[in-house]
Amino acid sequence: MAEKVLQIRNLTAGFVTEKGFVRATDHVSLELDRGQTLCVVGESGSGKSVTAMSVMRLIDYAGGFIETGEVLFSGSDLVKKKQQEMLKIRGNRITMIFQDPMSALNPVFTVGDQIAEALRIHKKLSKKEAWQTSVEMLRRVGIPAPEMRAKQYPHEMSGGMCQRVVIAMALACNPELLIADEPTTALDVTVQAQILDLLRQLKQEFGMSMLLITHDMGVAAEVADRIAVMYAGAVVEEGTVKEIFEQPRHPYTIGLLKSIPGLEGERGGELYTIKGAIPPISQLPRGCRFHPRCPHAMDVCRQQEPALIASPSGHKAACWLDESELKGTGASAASASSQTPKVTISSKTEVAL
Ligand SMILES: Nc1ncnc2c1ncn2[C@@H]1O[C@H](COP(=O)(O)OP(=O)(O)O)[C@@H](O)[C@H]1O
Ligand code: SF4
Ligand SMILES: [Mg+2]
Incomplete structure (x- = not known):
C-alpha cells in the first residue's frame, strides 16, 4: 500500500466567537499518499483554509483551535506538537503558499535574501551557499536573469513573478509536503496556467506531495490525483479525478x-x-x-x-x-x-x- 504522507482524522477545528465555539471543520478526514496531489475543492467558506491552517498549526495564531482529531504527518501527530517543535517542521518539511504572494514576501528585503534566510535557518547553509542556492531556485522556477532578479525587491516584480519567488522559497528547503491555498486565484488566466504547470513540474522534480486548495474544479482537474469536495465544513465526496469527473x-x-x-x-x-x-x-x-x-x-x-x-x-x-x-x-x-x-x-x- 502507498505510504501516507498526511492523514487527517476527524479534524474538528474552529473559533471562539460571542456565540461560543463555532466549528469551521466538522470531523474532516483526508489522506494524501506520498508523491501525490490531493485537491480540496469547495465554495468560499467551506473550511478549506481552516483545514490547511490546522495542518500547519497556524490556526493557533488566527484565534482558533483544534477541538478534536489527529493530523498525522509521516505518522507523527502534529496536533500534539508544541509550537516550538512546529517551528522545525513549518517552512522546512511542510511549506505553504497562499493566494496573495505579496503578503508572503517582506517588502524591505530583496527576494534573494528572503529565500536565503529560509535556507540559513532550516538547512544551516553559510551566507554564500544560501545565496547561491537562492539564485538557483529562482532559475528553477523559471525566473529569467536570476542573478539580477535575486537583488530586486518584491515591488519591482509582477504578481506572477512574485508567486514564482514564493514557490522558490517554499521549495528551497525541499519539503515533503507543499500546501498551496488558492495559489493562482489572484493571478490572471494566462499566468494562472503557467503557475499550475510550474507546480506540476516541480512536484515531479522535487518528488514532494501536494495539498492544493481551490474553489475551482478546473484547477483541480489540471493538477489533482485525488479530489476531496468540502461543503460547509465537511468532506462530502472524495475520489480520483476520473471518479469525480466521470461518476x-x-x-x-x-x-x-x-x-x-x-x-x-x-x-x-x-x-x-x-x-x-x-x-x-x-x-x-x-x-x-x-x-x-x-x-x-x-x-x-x-x-x-x-x-x-x-x-x-x-x-x-x-x-x-x-x-x-x-x-x-x-x-x-x-x-x-x-x-x-x-x-x-x-x-x-x-x-x-
Ligand atoms: N479567524 C476567524 N475567526 C472566525 N471565523 C473564521 C475565521 N477564519 C475562518 N472563519 C470561518 O470558518 C469557516 C471556514 O472558513 P475557511 O476555511 O476560510 O473557508 P474557505 O477557505 O473554504 O473559503 C467560515 O465560516 C469562516 O467564516
Ligand atoms: S440527495 Fe439528500 S443527502 Fe444527497 S445531497 Fe441532496 S439533500 Fe443531501
Ligand atoms: Mg480559503
Whole structure:
C-alpha cells in the first residue's frame, strides 16, 4: 500500500466567537499518499483554509483551535506538537503558499535574501551557499536573469513573478509536503496556467506531495490525483479525478462541475450557478447540510445526516441517493449539457460533461 504522507482524522477545528465555539471543520478526514496531489475543492467558506491552517498549526495564531482529531504527518501527530517543535517542521518539511504572494514576501528585503534566510535557518547553509542556492531556485522556477532578479525587491516584480519567488522559497528547503491555498486565484488566466504547470513540474522534480486548495474544479482537474469536495465544513465526496469527473456521487459535486467556466459559458449560454448560499457553519440545517440547496432533497435528507460511505474502489460520498437513483434523477454530470462539451484534464484525459 502507498505510504501516507498526511492523514487527517476527524479534524474538528474552529473559533471562539460571542456565540461560543463555532466549528469551521466538522470531523474532516483526508489522506494524501506520498508523491501525490490531493485537491480540496469547495465554495468560499467551506473550511478549506481552516483545514490547511490546522495542518500547519497556524490556526493557533488566527484565534482558533483544534477541538478534536489527529493530523498525522509521516505518522507523527502534529496536533500534539508544541509550537516550538512546529517551528522545525513549518517552512522546512511542510511549506505553504497562499493566494496573495505579496503578503508572503517582506517588502524591505530583496527576494534573494528572503529565500536565503529560509535556507540559513532550516538547512544551516553559510551566507554564500544560501545565496547561491537562492539564485538557483529562482532559475528553477523559471525566473529569467536570476542573478539580477535575486537583488530586486518584491515591488519591482509582477504578481506572477512574485508567486514564482514564493514557490522558490517554499521549495528551497525541499519539503515533503507543499500546501498551496488558492495559489493562482489572484493571478490572471494566462499566468494562472503557467503557475499550475510550474507546480506540476516541480512536484515531479522535487518528488514532494501536494495539498492544493481551490474553489475551482478546473484547477483541480489540471493538477489533482485525488479530489476531496468540502461543503460547509465537511468532506462530502472524495475520489480520483476520473471518479469525480466521470461518476460524481454527490449533487454538490455535480453542481460544481456544471459551474466550470468554459463549458456552459463557452457556448454563449449562462454559466450555471448552484442556487442559494453556503450557510454559516453556526447555522447548519438539520440532516444533510446541503439539503436546502439540493435539487434532489428527500424527507430523509431533512432529518438525518448521511455518513461518508466508501465504495469498494474507495470513492466516498455522503449522500442518501444511491448511484442508480442519481442516474434516475438526471443529476449526473453528463446531463449537465445536451451537447456534451469536453473538458481536458491534465492533457491526458478527455471527459464528456
Ligand atoms: N479567524 C476567524 N475567526 C472566525 N471565523 C473564521 C475565521 N477564519 C475562518 N472563519 C470561518 O470558518 C469557516 C471556514 O472558513 P475557511 O476555511 O476560510 O473557508 P474557505 O477557505 O473554504 O473559503 C467560515 O465560516 C469562516 O467564516
Ligand atoms: S443527502 Fe439528500 S439533500 Fe443531501 S445531497 Fe444527497 S440527495 Fe441532496
Ligand atoms: Mg480559503
